[in-house]
Amino acid sequence: TLWCAPTTSGTGSEVTPWATLWDLDTQTPVKRSWSMPQGFADRALIDPALTLSCPEQLTRDTALDTLAHALESLWNHKANDLTRPLAIQSAQLVLKTLPELLAMPHHMDFRQQLSKASLLAGLAMSQTQTALAHALSYDLTLQEKLPHGHACAVWLNMAMDIAAACSPQVNRDLEQIFACPLGEALVQLATWLQRLGVEPRDLRHTPAGQQQLQQALGSARGRNFIGSA
Numbered sequence: 001t002l003w004c005a006p007t008t009s010g011t012g013s014e015v016t017p018w019a020t021l022w023d024l025d026t027q028t029p030v031k032r033s034w035s036m037p038q039g040f041a042d043r044a045l046i047d048p049a050l051t052l053s054c055p056e057q058l059t060r061d062t063a064l065d066t067l068a069h070a071l072e073s074l075w076n077h078k079a080n081d082l083t084r085p086l087a088i089q090s091a092q093l094v095l096k097t098l099p100e101l102l103a104m105p106h107h108m109d110f111r112q113q114l115s116k117a118s119l120l121a122g123l124a125m126s127q128t129q130t131a132l133a134h135a136l137s138y139d140l141t142l143q144e145k146l147p148h149g150h151a152c153a154v155w156l157n158m159a160m161d162i163a164a165a166c167s168p169q170v171n172r173d174l175e176q177i178f179a180c181p182l183g184e185a186l187v188q189l190a191t192w193l194q195r196l197g198v199e200p201r202d203l204r205h206t207p208a209g210q211q212q213l214q215q216a217l218g219s220a221r222g223r224n225f226i227g228s229a
Contacts, residue, residue: 012122065149069121075163093117135221
């Protein structure tokens with residue numbers, strides 16, 4: 001019997017069959033993943049009070065992971081009519097709540113909203129898996145020691161721009177999340193990230209960057225991306 005109770009908001013792993021350990025203290029840092037059918041919990045207990053001890057940076061970085069899960073499950077070949085509403089609501093909650101929570105870290109209503117966002121994104125991502133931003137994030141964590149959520153977030157603007165150009169459905173989903181046309185949404189997301197101390201990156205402007213992008217698109221996570229075709 002497996003019961004899971006998350007202490008962050010968060011990876012959503014309590015409602016997925018996956019778990020990850022980052023081994024960063026070895027000579028060659030490595031990401032170790034576990035994925036088995038038995039990984040699905042028999043019961044997930046979501047208690048926002050368990051996240052109250054998270055310091056500011058951990059609160060920020062895990063919430064950025066939630067946002068990445070939500071958006072990555074939208075610009076995904078496996079997205080469907082069940083996962084899209086979950087992902088849209090999750091992204092909206094993170095965008096609205098995270099800056100408020102960082103200003104008032106012990107506010108239980110904000111903690112509850114982020115716990116809900118993490119759960120919704122986890123449920124969506126449990127069906128779609130992740131995509132391009134996650135594929136690109138792993139090297140940043142291993143080489144630059146960027147926390148996972150931060151490492152995912154720096155690629156969200158680039159992935160969002162590519163995905164919206166490839167899929168009218170993704171474009172509509174993003175415009176629903178940001179309540180504005182795509183061009184304004186890209187500016188809005190970049191500004192939101194920068195205010196949290198995250199600087200977006202784009203690989204499309206140099207040959208080396210384009211090569212890195214193509215390699216990521218050919219990876220297991222990259223192939224889930226709606227723009228991988």
